[in-house]
Structures are given as C-alpha cells and as structure tokens.
Amino acid sequence: xxxxxxxxxxxxxxxSVLAACSPKEVSDGGANNPAPAADxxxxxxxxxxxxxxxxxxxxxxxxxxxxxxxxxxxxTLMELDxxxxxxxxxxxxxxxxxxxxKVTVTLKDGLKWQDGTPLTSKDxxxxxxxxxxxxxxxxxxxxxxxxxxTPDDKTIVxxxxxxxxxxxxxxxxxxxxxxxxxxSKVEDVKNFTNDQPVGLGPFKLxxxxxxxxxxxxxVDEWFGSPEGKPYLDKVIFKPYPDVNTMVxxxxxxxxxxxxxxxxxxxxxxxxxxxNFKVERNMSLGYEHMAINLKxxxxxxxxxxxxxxxxxxxxxxxxFAFDGDAVAMPGIVSPVYQKFQIxxxxxxxxxxxxxxxxxxxxxxxxxxDGVLNAPNGAKLSFTLMFANSVSExxxxxxxxxxNMKSIGIEIVPTPMDKxxxxxxxxxxxxxQLTINTWGIIDDVESSxxxxxxxxxxxxxxxxxxxxxxxxxxxxxxxxxxxxxMKNMDIxxxxxxxxxxxxxxxxxxxxxxxxxxxxxxxxxxxxLKGLVAPQSLGKAYIEK
Amino acid sequence: MNSESVKQELKIKNKKVKxxxxxxxxxxxxxxxxxxxxxxxxxxxxxxxxxxxxIVEPVAGYGAYEDKLLSxxxxxxxxxDDMGLDxxxxxxxxxxxxxKVGVIAVLVAMAIGIPIxxxxxxxxxxxxxxxxxxxxxxxxxPMLPLMIxxxxxxxxxxxxxxxxxxxxxxxxxxxxxxxxxxxxxxGMQYIEAAKSLGIKTRSIIFKHIFINASTPIFVNLTIxxxxxxxxxxxxxxxxxxxxxxxxxxxxxxxxxxxxxxQSAWWYSLFPSIAIMLFVISxxxxxxxxxxxxxxxxxxx
Numbered sequence: 082x083x084x085x086x087x088x089x090x091x092x093x094x095x096x097s098v099l100a101a102c103s104p105k106e107v108s109d110g111g112a113n114n115p116a117p118a119a120d121x122x123x124x125x126x127x128x129x130x131x132x133x134x135x136x137x138x139x140x141x142x143x144x145x146x147x148x149x150x151x152x153x154x155x156x157t158l159m160e161l162d163x164x165x166x167x168x169x170x171x172x173x174x175x176x177x178x179x180x181x182x183k184v185t186v187t188l189k190d191g192l193k194w195q196d197g198t199p200l201t202s203k204d205x206x207x208x209x210x211x212x213x214x215x216x217x218x219x220x221x222x223x224x225x226x227x228x229x230x231t232p233d234d235k236t237i238v239x240x241x242x243x244x245x246x247x248x249x250x251x252x253x254x255x256x257x258x259x260x261x262x263x264x265s266k267v268e269d270v271k272n273f274t275n276d277q278p279v280g281l282g283p284f285k286l287x288x289x290x291x292x293x294x295x296x297x298x299x300v301d302e303w304f305g306s307p308e309g310k311p312y313l314d315k316v317i318f319k320p321y322p323d324v325n326t327m328v329x330x331x332x333x334x335x336x337x338x339x340x341x342x343x344x345x346x347x348x349x350x351x352x353x354x355x356n357f358k359v360e361r362n363m364s365l366g367y368e369h370m371a372i373n374l375k376x377x378x379x380x381x382x383x384x385x386x387x388x389x390x391x392x393x394x395x396x397x398x399x400f401a402f403d404g405d406a407v408a409m410p411g412i413v414s415p416v417y418q419k420f421q422i423x424x425x426x427x428x429x430x431x432x433x434x435x436x437x438x439x440x441x442x443x444x445x446x447x448x449d450g451v452l453n454a455p456n457g458a459k460l461s462f463t464l465m466f467a468n469s470v471s472e473x474x475x476x477x478x479x480x481x482x483n484m485k486s487i488g489i490e491i492v493p494t495p496m497d498k499x500x501x502x503x504x505x506x507x508x509x510x511x512q513l514t515i516n517t518w519g520i521i522d523d524v525e526s527s528x529x530x531x532x533x534x535x536x537x538x539x540x541x542x543x544x545x546x547x548x549x550x551x552x553x554x555x556x557x558x559x560x561x562x563x564x565m566k567n568m569d570i571x572x573x574x575x576x577x578x579x580x581x582x583x584x585x586x587x588x589x590x591x592x593x594x595x596x597x598x599x600x601x602x603x604x605x606x607l608k609g610l611v612a613p614q615s616l617g618k619a620y621i622e623k
Numbered sequence: 624m625n626s627e628s629v630k631q632e633l634k635i636k637n638k639k640v641k642x643x644x645x646x647x648x649x650x651x652x653x654x655x656x657x658x659x660x661x662x663x664x665x666x667x668x669x670x671x672x673x674x675x676x677x678i679v680e681p682v683a684g685y686g687a688y689e690d691k692l693l694s695x696x697x698x699x700x701x702x703x704d705d706m707g708l709d710x711x712x713x714x715x716x717x718x719x720x721x722x723k724v725g726v727i728a729v730l731v732a733m734a735i736g737i738p739i740x741x742x743x744x745x746x747x748x749x750x751x752x753x754x755x756x757x758x759x760x761x762x763x764x765p766m767l768p769l770m771i772x773x774x775x776x777x778x779x780x781x782x783x784x785x786x787x788x789x790x791x792x793x794x795x796x797x798x799x800x801x802x803x804x805x806x807x808x809x810g811m812q813y814i815e816a817a818k819s820l821g822i823k824t825r826s827i828i829f830k831h832i833f834i835n836a837s838t839p840i841f842v843n844l845t846i847x848x849x850x851x852x853x854x855x856x857x858x859x860x861x862x863x864x865x866x867x868x869x870x871x872x873x874x875x876x877x878x879x880x881x882x883x884x885q886s887a888w889w890y891s892l893f894p895s896i897a898i899m900l901f902v903i904s905x906x907x908x909x910x911x912x913x914x915x916x917x918x919x920x921x922x923x
Binding site for chain 1: 706
C-alpha cells in the first residue's frame, strides 16, 4: 500500500481536543435539574457557520462548513469520542487479525437509511469502491492495495497488502457512507449535487438556500439520542462569512450557537455575559511557518535554524491568540503527549541565532541593517498569509520584529486564501508562509502526509531519505516500540533540518446561548458542539 | 499688427485677467464658510503630517501584554490596541500614510487622466473614441478582485503599491471631466485665434486649453483625494493593505478583527473620526474652490 494520509487538514481550519481534557457535559441543565422528558422535545436550534458547504455531495465534500451539515446526515464507521479517541459509530468494535492484514467490521443492528431501506455492508463496499474507482478525496489513496468482501449483509472484511494499524480509524473516521440503492443510479458521482440527500443520521436536510440557510429536521428514530429520537425539531445552519459578524448575530439572538470557533477576545466578552456560555477545546492541528527549501537562501539550514531560534512563541500566544494557545516545542502537538519525546526545535535565543548566521558567513556588507550572504544576496524574505485569518496577520507582525533582531528582513504579504493556496500547490512561488494544519489524527501515520518527499502537502520540498524511511516504517509498525523508535528518528531529522517552524496550538472557543441544554463538546472545530452525538442530545429550555 | 505682437498682447492680457480673477476668487473663497472649514481642516492635516515626528513617537511590532486594549487615559490619549500599542500615535502617523496615499493617487490619476482627457477633447474623432473607450473600460473593472490579483502578482503590498493602484483606477473621472471642459474651451474664439496664428498644437493644448479648463479638474482632484482615502480604508479593512504601516483603514481593520469591536469603542472611534475629518475637509475645500471659481457666482 502506498503511503497514507492519516493526517488531514480539514481544509479550512482545524479540529481539537486536549488529550488531557476530561469528558464533560457542557450544559448544566440535565444533571442538576432534570426537566420532565416531554418538555425537552420541540424547538429550533440556529447555528452560525462561516460559509456555505462546498457541496452537499458527501463523497466529494471536503470543507468544514460542509462537514458540519453532512456529518448530521451521513454516517461514518468511526467517530471521535469526547476524549479524542476513535470509537465505533455505526459499527461494532472492528477486529484486526494478528498479522495486521485483515480487518473485520460488523454493522450495528437495526440501522436504516432515512427512506426506510436497511443499511447493509454492501453500502460500505459500494462507497469505498466508488471512492477508489473515481479517485475521490485523499481517502482513496488509503484504499490502495486493499481488497474487501461482504460475506453477509452485516459484515465487511478488508484485506490489506501490508500492516496498517490505523487503516480503519483513518478511512472509517473520514469517509462518509452513502446508500448504494440511490447512488448506484447516479451517472456522474463526482459532479452529483445531491440536492435531496438521503442519509442515516439524527437529522435530514429538508430545505436550503445558498448563502441564506440550511434547514434540517429531526428523524423519528435515532439510536444516539437518549429517548430514541432527537429532542430538537429543527436545526438551521446560517452562514456568516465574517466571524465577528457571527458573534454579533449570537449576541442579538439571530443564532443560538457557533459552529465555528470565535476569537479569544470575543469569547472572553461572551463568557462575562450571563446569557451565553463558552466551551473550549484544543485544536488537533497547529499553526506553523513553512519554509520553501527550493529557495536559494532558505536552502541553507543555518538560515532556517537562526529563524527558528528568533521566534518568540510567548509573544505569538499573548498577542496573536490573546493567551488562548499553547507553544509547540517540537513538530508534534503537545496534545499528543505520547509523542513528546524531547526532540525539541531550538528555543528562542537571539544571540545564538546571530552567532549561527555569523559563523555561516552572513554579514551586513552594505550597511543597511540586513545581513547579506557571502555572494551579496540580502536575507530578505516575503512571508505570506491569508488576509482572512486575523491571528496570522498578528503572527506575521511579530515575526517581522523577531527576524529583524537577528538581521533578517521579513516582508509580510497578506493575500486572499485562494491565492495563497495557488502559490503553495501550483505556482510554488513563495518563500515563507504562515498556515494552519487543521487536524492531525493518528500521528504515527499522519506525518507522512506532511513530510514525505512525495507528499502533496509537502510544499516545503523537504527530501530526506532517513526521515522518509522512518515515516513509512512507523505507519505500518504494529508494535509500540517500533512506532516510537521510528518517531524518534523522524523527529531528530526534523530538528536537524527544520523544514517547518511549528508555532502554537490554538485553544478553540465555541459560544452558545444558555437556553440550549444537553450539548457536549467534542474534539476539534470539525466536531465541536455540532457533532451528531452532541446535537442528537441537545434541547432548548422552554 | 504682426502675429508676434498679437501673441505678446494676448500674453499680457492673459496675465492681467488672471491677476484680477485670482484676487476676486480668493475674496469669494474667504467668504465661503464651508470652504474655509475645509481649508483649515486640510491645513491641520498637512501640519500633522509634517509635524508627526514632533508630536509622538511612531509605534511598531507589539507592546507590553498588560497594555492591551486600555481605554483612553492621560498616558494613552486614544487608548491602546490589542497589540498593546498606543492608538494616538497610530492615528497621528496614520495621517501621514493617508496624505501620502492621497497625494500619490492624485498624481498618478492626473498623469494618466489629464492627457487622455485633453487629447480626446482636442482631437476628437477617433482619438476621442479610443480615449473614452479606455476610460469606460476602466470604469467597469471591479476594483476588489483586481486588488486580490494585484496582491498575488506584486511582491509586496506596501502602502506605495496600494496608492499606485488606487491612482491607476481613479483617473477615469479626471479624464472625463478634462475632456468635457476641453471641449468647452476648444469652442472658444481665442483658441481659434491661436490656431490661426500658427501656435504649436502642444502649446495650445497645455497653455491655452489646459490652463483655462483646469477649474473643474482641480475641483475633481480634491474629490479624488478624498475618495482615495476611502478606497485605501476599504482595502486595508479587507486586510489587503500594508501590514506594517498604520493607516486609518488599517487601524479599523485591526479593531474589527480584534474581536473587541464593541467593547473597545476607542479602537474604532478615533480612526473613524480621522477618516471623516479628512473626507469632509477635502469635500468642503472642493466646494469652496468650485463656488469661488464658478463664473456665475463671480459675476454677482
């Protein structure tokens, strides 16, 4: 099997939960003061999102705004629990054979599609085959070299060509399942708009108007709800392209809940207001500065090392994230403590950084305050960031100061998100960039998605044989020892070569009106308060 | 009378007329209350621009954590922003950026708009069709997507680049007005006289037509100055301006993106007042100048 993408960015921003964070019921309504059951039913919950879904097609949809809606309608095999563990959703616990080459999955009993047709293992087989045949999404690469059969209506068995312990948590978590009896009649699956989705979830889409609203009504039967049916009658998603406008809408009562995280300052304001509640979790991704190793000056590891040493992460946390972030000492987020094995990048040391540059022959030969390479080239770099991400603009301003202190000039360049992506993926015309990795799950297999020399997301152009081998080895490693050994090799190569400067892990804040009860917070902003498990139990206090 | 002496006489007459006219117009302007308010407003802004280094130190980067979002007080007259930096300094130095943007934009717009307007109006025919065609095309190009594209193709989004772009897209109104008043002046007898006397075309266009057609153009320039600040503010507000230069629009952008738009009222109030003052001053000034130069009013 080719390398696999166990990490994913959910395209826009990220997911989150702190490994240490304990499960909690965020609403105080249920436990202390149980209302009579009948009172909980009814009511509409209006949710603010940041955009329309890119599509309602669950096989091609890839953005977060779409995932929030589609995840309420279509099921995946696995889900995240409140602690960030991957747990079965519509299936029983998967069974992995001893050699790691066979994965057996059994469906839960009695599940039916929203049109009444029973869910069978053939639906899963159909979905995965369609995905693979049409090369849809990054998930299709996970199925490379995998075959599967359906011995009966409830069972599907996957045969892998090499051990891949996180196979089912990867594809099972990320790939939504569609009903074969409807989708097999669709001619062009890739471009199908799916205006009247038939799914298997707590809610079904009944009406929508792009840019205005998406109305979902509850189903009559839902196994995830305490009383077998969601309390809410309706859930309405309303897009607000600007997060500050969304906060104002929450304050004015136009929406009851924010699916997207709100800025730290706004969260603090809302927290101080008795009418609102704020829940926090940690991003499962992180904020970072990537370096284009194809650039003549940046290809010198001394320049990259000095830059890494100049970064003041505490200032980034204080000013760009208003204190709501945690510093990243190494390439793996502190959320995944298991993989914090002491391979930290050089910490903030301005004098040390100056020395690294001086020893490597960089001098300010023209007296303009910016260092020059031995060939005279100025150590001046453009740093691009998306103008829509206000935190990144502040990070850029801090980096300008940080790099100035060691004689490197940074030219901050805001641009439209689409332009930034185009430069990273297509034109490759960039030097430094500030970005967010949305979600990094299954760290042992996900690092290859970012740093393997052939990975699509490796814009840095990092090519390191030892690290490549280690990443592939830890992806297929079965024993813990093997994983950790290769993780160590990989991290040491990162520290030695610094293709990327990780900055901080963001704390995410989600706000809601306190008349909404029964919500639970799930990891990341992909799930947050709007995971099906959370909305399947939520109710409006009368 | 030979042609040389006619030319000489024309020159002397011109000069005399001008001297008298200016005297009358200055008097008229001084009696125009709004014009005077605008004049003093602009004067104040220019003084602030020139004297900024004497008024307050510029700020950059970030301040102290405990200085974040402080409300106005003696130490920070306009309060502080979410990076812990003094807003008074940002607004004062923002005046400099704003005047700079305005001046660059106006110069660029003049350099493109006036020649196109003059040639279209003077030569007419095919030149007019082409000149005004280009003008129309530029008027229909949407500014914002262009800004996004520009951010992609230019290496930096410095304040000069932004000003340049605003200038490049502000000239059509100047070209139109220049053409209109050129057409008017062209029909006058003295132009015909100048032509028949064999005066060089270049001289006719720039000396005789442009000077006499310049009143509405000048009024329009002050309006371009005012709108260029609004445009710069919009661009900065969208986060596409120069991240390191404090302009008023940039401060507003920072305020909105800080998430404290409602609670930290001082963050957005002072740059808004500054923008208002700038735009109103230039608009009033243009009203004063327009009324003073308007021959109908002068005759009264």
